[in-house]
Amino acid sequence: MSTTENALPSVVDAATWQKELAALRVREKAATRELDAIAAQRRRLPMVEMPDYVLEGEDGPVRLAEIFGDHSQLIVYNHMWFEDAEWQCSGCTGFTTQFTRLM
Incomplete structure (x- = not known):
């Protein structure tokens, strides 16, 4: 063994x-x-204004x-989400659960 x-x-x-x-x-x-x-x-990075996207909803545009x-x-x-997978990325799911507190 070295x-x-x-x-x-x-x-x-x-x-x-x-x-x-x-010192450490x-x-x-x-x-x-x-x-x-x-x-x-x-x-503090500036935000980017989104284009005025129009989507197709249930009742039209x-x-x-x-x-x-x-x-x-x-x-x-x-989000790394795998359809029908038993396991999902714990980093992604843990990270995104924090957003419910922003409302």
């Missing part, structure tokens, strides 16, 4: 471990702040904007 297959971190005293943990926490906090800043920038009543935003998500 060294890389059984590679373990070195064994150190508690003070050394605490020092390295503190500084890096983790910086990464968290950067990811938060990226997420905030994504939320209906504008896309009229289908959703007072709701001014449309969320589009490519």
Whole structure:
């Protein structure tokens, strides 16, 4: 068995471990702040105005904007759904269940 297959971190005293943990926490906090800043920038991206689509409804033509009543935003998500499958993508189903709370 080679060294890389059984590679373990070195064994150190508690003070050394605490020092390295503190340094790691500084890096983790910086990464968290950067990811938060990226997420905030994504939320501030401009919206795109949809074309005035006209769809065929049960009672004839209906504008896309009229289908959703007072709701001014449309969320589009490519959901991995497999017809007649016992299992559905847990990421997709978990993600899309959050949208019911927006109403």
